[in-house]
Amino acid sequence: MELYLIRHGIAQEREIGLADETRSLTDKGRDKTRQVAQRLSELGVRFDVLLTSPLLRSQQTAKILHDCKLSQNIAESAHLAPDGSIHDWLDWFKKQQYPQQTQLALVGHQPNLGQWAEILVWGEDRAKLFLKKAGIIGIALPETDSPIGQSQLFWLTAPKFLL
Amino acid sequence: MELYLIRHGIAQEREIGLADETRSLTDKGRDKTRQVAQRLSELGVRFDVLLTSPLLRSQQTAKILHDCKLSQNIAESAHLAPDGSIHDWLDWFKKQQYPQQTQLALVGHQPNLGQWAEILVWGEDRAKLFLKKAGIIGIALPETDSPIGQSQLFWLTAPKFLL
Numbered sequence: 001m002e003l004y005l006i007r008h009g010i011a012q013e014r015e016i017g018l019a020d021e022t023r024s025l026t027d028k029g030r031d032k033t034r035q036v037a038q039r040l041s042e043l044g045v046r047f048d049v050l051l052t053s054p055l056l057r058s059q060q061t062a063k064i065l066h067d068c069k070l071s072q073n074i075a076e077s078a079h080l081a082p083d084g085s086i087h088d089w090l091d092w093f094k095k096q097q098y099p100q101q102t103q104l105a106l107v108g109h110q111p112n113l114g115q116w117a118e119i120l121v122w123g124e125d126r127a128k129l130f131l132k133k134a135g136i137i138g139i140a141l142p143e144t145d146s147p148i149g150q151s152q153l154f155w156l157t158a159p160k161f162l163l
Numbered sequence: 164m165e166l167y168l169i170r171h172g173i174a175q176e177r178e179i180g181l182a183d184e185t186r187s188l189t190d191k192g193r194d195k196t197r198q199v200a201q202r203l204s205e206l207g208v209r210f211d212v213l214l215t216s217p218l219l220r221s222q223q224t225a226k227i228l229h230d231c232k233l234s235q236n237i238a239e240s241a242h243l244a245p246d247g248s249i250h251d252w253l254d255w256f257k258k259q260q261y262p263q264q265t266q267l268a269l270v271g272h273q274p275n276l277g278q279w280a281e282i283l284v285w286g287e288d289r290a291k292l293f294l295k296k297a298g299i300i301g302i303a304l305p306e307t308d309s310p311i312g313q314s315q316l317f318w319l320t321a322p323k324f325l326l
Binding site for chain 1: 206207208284285289291292293303314315316317318319320321323324325326
């Protein structure tokens with residue numbers, strides 16, 4: 001199974017009176033995310049399932065990926081919010097029993113996605129993966145057992161290496 | 164400083180009577196490596212120094228990168244051969260005292276390049292990085308101290324995510 005971790009695009013800065021959950025993609029963020037999505041589509045990337053964090057900037061990013069035909073299925077997962085836990089997500093994930101050939105994409109936040117990738121690949125988080133906004137990580141999960149520390153990294157890219 | 168680790172393109176299979184050092188890129192390997200090099204050039208990737216393993220398939224790969232104007236400087240490093248050691252290479256590297264903004268590319272072999280990347284980023288090799296032929300790894304080295312376990316991974320891609 002292939003797992004793709006995608007960081008939301010460039011969003012409004014934090015400001016007093018603006019709830020973090022409602023920070024929106026900026027015009028630039030929307031444009032660049034759309035360019036990335038179109039490029040991924042040209043490269044033949046497709047997801048069977050696209051899960052997004054419930055925060056607006058991630059929802060908007062997932063919607064753009066969906067509009068660019070990268071996935072027909074889109075759903076929200078509270079585990080992908082900034083305070084989400086990979087262990088809770090993995091409990092949920094195991095119950096889904098996705099077929100082995102599933103291509104699964106998660107749209108969310110930093111530092112979470114980089115941490116999750118490191119935990120899946122090396123078993124622990126050391127903050128050594130540099131994931132830019134609208135960047136993507138690709139991880140091959142093992143066929144059996146827990147994926148923690150058992151997965152392989154096959155892709156890590158920033159938008160600038162796609163566009 | 165940015166360090167790029169590039170695996171040679173598709174080469175002749177091993178066969179009795181053919182020394183490993185003289186295995187050449189195949190026509191397909193040459194074509195795909197040239198496409199990757201042209202794409203890297205379009206993306207604005209440039210190297211100040213390009214070092215290659217002395218084995219023919221790496222020399223040929225480095226020559227293609229050079230012909231596509233990715234680097235004006237090309238040199239051989241015996242440390243990049245399949246039996247080379249990252250520690251010997253780091254001893255050599257420290258003596259060069261490259262300026263901090265140097266973009267340095269190494270053309271070589273698997274499993275070495277993936278192992279070197281993991282040693283630089285995580286301090287040890289666990290064979291968790293998937294580097295395809297003509298694929299590329301990008302690592303940001305720290306400004307001070309030894310880069311072992313202190314570097315950051317910012318890029319890992321196979322040709323299929325570039326072409």
